[in-house]
Amino acid sequence: MALAKITSFTGRAVTVPGNDIDTDRIIPARFMKCVTFDGLGEFLFNDVRKQLDGTLKPHPLNEPRFKGATILLSGANFGCGSSREHAPQAIQKYGFRAVIAEGYAEIFFGNSITLGIPCVTATREDIAKIATAVEADPTLEVTIDVTKQEVRFGGQTVKGAIRESARDALVNGRWDAIGELIDGLPAAKTTAAKLPYLAA
Amino acid sequence: MPKSLFQKVWDAHTVRQLANGQTQLLIGTHLIHEVTSPQAFGMLRDLGLPVAFPHRTFATVDHIVPTDQLVEPYSDPLAQAMMDELRKNCAQFGITFFDRASGKQGIVHIVGPEQGITQPGTTIACGDSHTSTHGAFGAIAFGIGTSQVRDVLATQTMALSALKVRRIEVNGKLRAGVYAKDVILHIIRTLGVNGGTGYAYEYAGSTFDGFSMEERMTVCNMSIEGGARAGYVNPDETTFAYLKGRPYSPQGAAWDAAVATWKSFASDPGATYDDVVKIDAATIAPTVTWGINPGQGIAINENIPSVETATSDDDRAGIIEALAYMKLPPGAPIKGTAIHVAFLGSCTNGRLSDFQEVAKYLKGRKVAPGIKAIAVPGSQIVALQCEKLGLDKIIAEAGFEWRAAGCSMCLAMNPDKLIGDQLCASSSNRNFKGRQGSTTGRTILMSPVMVAAAAVTGHIADAREVFAVSNN
Numbered sequence: 001m002a003l004a005k006i007t008s009f010t011g012r013a014v015t016v017p018g019n020d021i022d023t024d025r026i027i028p029a030r031f032m033k034c035v036t037f038d039g040l041g042e043f044l045f046n047d048v049r050k051q052l053d054g055t056l057k058p059h060p061l062n063e064p065r066f067k068g069a070t071i072l073l074s075g076a077n078f079g080c081g082s083s084r085e086h087a088p089q090a091i092q093k094y095g096f097r098a099v100i101a102e103g104y105a106e107i108f109f110g111n112s113i114t115l116g117i118p119c120v121t122a123t124r125e126d127i128a129k130i131a132t133a134v135e136a137d138p139t140l141e142v143t144i145d146v147t148k149q150e151v152r153f154g155g156q157t158v159k160g161a162i163r164e165s166a167r168d169a170l171v172n173g174r175w176d177a178i179g180e181l182i183d184g185l186p187a188a189k190t191t192a193a194k195l196p197y198l199a200a
Numbered sequence: 201m202p203k204s205l206f207q208k209v210w211d212a213h214t215v216r217q218l219a220n221g222q223t224q225l226l227i228g229t230h231l232i233h234e235v236t237s238p239q240a241f242g243m244l245r246d247l248g249l250p251v252a253f254p255h256r257t258f259a260t261v262d263h264i265v266p267t268d269q270l271v272e273p274y275s276d277p278l279a280q281a282m283m284d285e286l287r288k289n290c291a292q293f294g295i296t297f298f299d300r301a302s303g304k305q306g307i308v309h310i311v312g313p314e315q316g317i318t319q320p321g322t323t324i325a326c327g328d329s330h331t332s333t334h335g336a337f338g339a340i341a342f343g344i345g346t347s348q349v350r351d352v353l354a355t356q357t358m359a360l361s362a363l364k365v366r367r368i369e370v371n372g373k374l375r376a377g378v379y380a381k382d383v384i385l386h387i388i389r390t391l392g393v394n395g396g397t398g399y400a401y402e403y404a405g406s407t408f409d410g411f412s413m414e415e416r417m418t419v420c421n422m423s424i425e426g427g428a429r430a431g432y433v434n435p436d437e438t439t440f441a442y443l444k445g446r447p448y449s450p451q452g453a454a455w456d457a458a459v460a461t462w463k464s465f466a467s468d469p470g471a472t473y474d475d476v477v478k479i480d481a482a483t484i485a486p487t488v489t490w491g492i493n494p495g496q497g498i499a500i501n502e503n504i505p506s507v508e509t510a511t512s513d514d515d516r517a518g519i520i521e522a523l524a525y526m527k528l529p530p531g532a533p534i535k536g537t538a539i540h541v542a543f544l545g546s547c548t549n550g551r552l553s554d555f556q557e558v559a560k561y562l563k564g565r566k567v568a569p570g571i572k573a574i575a576v577p578g579s580q581i582v583a584l585q586c587e588k589l590g591l592d593k594i595i596a597e598a599g600f601e602w603r604a605a606g607c608s609m610c611l612a613m614n615p616d617k618l619i620g621d622q623l624c625a626s627s628s629n630r631n632f633k634g635r636q637g638s639t640t641g642r643t644i645l646m647s648p649v650m651v652a653a654a655a656v657t658g659h660i661a662d663a664r665e666v667f668a669v670s671n672n
Binding site for chain 1: 212213214215216218219220221222224226228235236238239242247249252253256263264276278279281282285319321322327328329331343344345346347348350351354355356357358359360361393394397398424425427429450457458461493514517518521611612613630632633634635637639
């Protein structure tokens with residue numbers, strides 16, 4: 001299972017502002033009544049994007065000028081709440097390939113990296129700079145350089161930090177750990193044999 | 201060197217270091233349910249992999265089960281499809297399934313402890329963020345995504361980075377009418393919804409020492425609402441007494457050996473922590489949320505925040521957004537806020553002691569006219585325990601609908617939902633926008649007794665006043 005080495009990504013960005021955007025907001029629970037992840041993209045941010053009758057509410061993702069954006073910009077503690085992988089799945093299936101935020105909830109971050117979605121952290125000031133530039137020119141190309149931990153846009157460069165284990169996993173194409181975990185299965189059995197509750 | 205329980209459990213379950221520096225951690229116990237497991241089994245099939253340790257995965261059904269319909273097929277075909285899928289997957293891979301026919305079905309975080317599957321010094325994972333509940337037993341329990349459910353099914357391990365440990369000491373006696381739920385709402389309010397990011401919380405101090413297992417579970421359950429991936433209480437005699445004689449608890453000579461092992465996992469005196477927070481139990485009041493995340497809480501006698509009370513720009517933005525959604529008057533007392541729905545239940549507060557405490561106060565009282573009130577036991581066993589004690593009758597006579605076990609209105613993936621902008625006094629764990637099934641529905645989190653007080657008065661109330669609870 002050769003995975004892509006995700007060293008950098010370039011695309012257009014859109015800002016979904018706010019702190020503590022929870023996974024219920026990213027994908028409301030009723031859309032999790034499914035046995036596959038197919039089709040979740042359509043329901044990304046559903047209840048803040050759409051009225052009950054399906055007509056659109058004012059929301060950055062509904063603005064034609066941001067159509068085709070592949071980088072999501074947001075605030076602090078992005079993805080808090082439920083552990084549902086449906087949240088990063090919906091983000092990815094909608095068409096996003098990377099996220100820049102002030103910070104992430106732990107489970108969301110891990111789920112996203114496992115799907116190969118770089119989630120980089122930038123300061124509020126730097127996110128505001130990127131957001132301002134994107135607002136002025138929605139076609140602006142933003143580059144997330146995972147290797148160098150930088151975000152480049154319109155001639156500017158800001159820090160785009162990512163935890164070393166995640167950076168390593170992305171740039172070396174081992175962001176989905178399943179292959180390595182399977183390789184470690186014999187060792188896991190040895191560890192289990194030493195624990196009374198598993199040895200029985 | 202003295203170690204914390206977290207370090208000991210982590211070390212004992214470390215398989216090896218992975219290439220990116222993360223740890224391949226053995227997960228002793230895996231719990232699954234119908235919502236986050238079907239895709240994982242699908243991935244397993246795509247990869248042509250078996251379940252590595254089928255006897256270490258246990259399944260139940262909780263999120264989608266209707267609490268007012270016991271007979272399949274369920275009226276919601278999507279719910280039935282998820283039920284069928286879990287049944288098929290468990291049968292195919294040889295996994296124990298506590299379904300409704302077993303009499304042991306319930307919310308996964310209630311079933312694990314009551315079966316004795318949840319044990320001290322173990323690692324537990326489940327595709328549900330409230331897996332932190334199991335930490336009450338001195339286990340390290342992680343909520344995980346579906347790809348990790350796949351990883352655990354395929355290898356009984358997952359890739360993780362070690363967490364820092366924050367010891368939260370609560371000392372002293374809680375005031376009358378103050379419950380474990382108030383303790384955790386107070387902690388989250390104090391440390392913030394992301395205060396725990398990167399941490400496991402070790403709950404300690406004389407207040408926790410005196411807590412029952414059910415109270416400890418209520419607190420550990422909501423660790424995730426404070427951003428902590430795991431939360432635990434060191435195992436002690438209370439833990440062992442709870443586990444003794446349960447179906448999956450060790451029996452006979454194995455019991456004594458297990459207790460000795462469990463004790464050895466407790467944090468050593470002098471263990472070092474990345475952070476220590478101390479809270480005086482006497483400062484904790486009955487606490488309710490007023491906003492759209494569990495950190496937006498106030499004591500029942502405080503006023504709803506206003507932009508004038510904001511402590512930062514972030515706080516101000518949070519208050520504006522929350523008040524707009526909650527339709528609450530800034531600066532006014534939260535007490536007296538009219539409610540439409542009262543919900544008792546969830547993995548936070550759906551256990552026997554929750555219903556016992558509520559029944560004590562509901563006896564001889566009536567739910568206010570026009571309030572929809574539902575009481576949902578967390579498991580079939582909890583339901584049976586309540587019914588044997590006649591609690592169901594007391595609660596039903598007061599005007600609550602007594603339902604079958606499930607997650608119910610905590611997240612409304614089943615027919616139990618708010619309608620329009622109804623406001624719900626809820627013993628559950630999340631007050632996010634739309635959480636209880638209506639995109640404009642509003643949730644105020646509180647202890648079960650506070651829910652009962654809100655139900656009988658028709659508004660947010662101080663249960664100590666409504667039920668004449670005094671400190672004598």
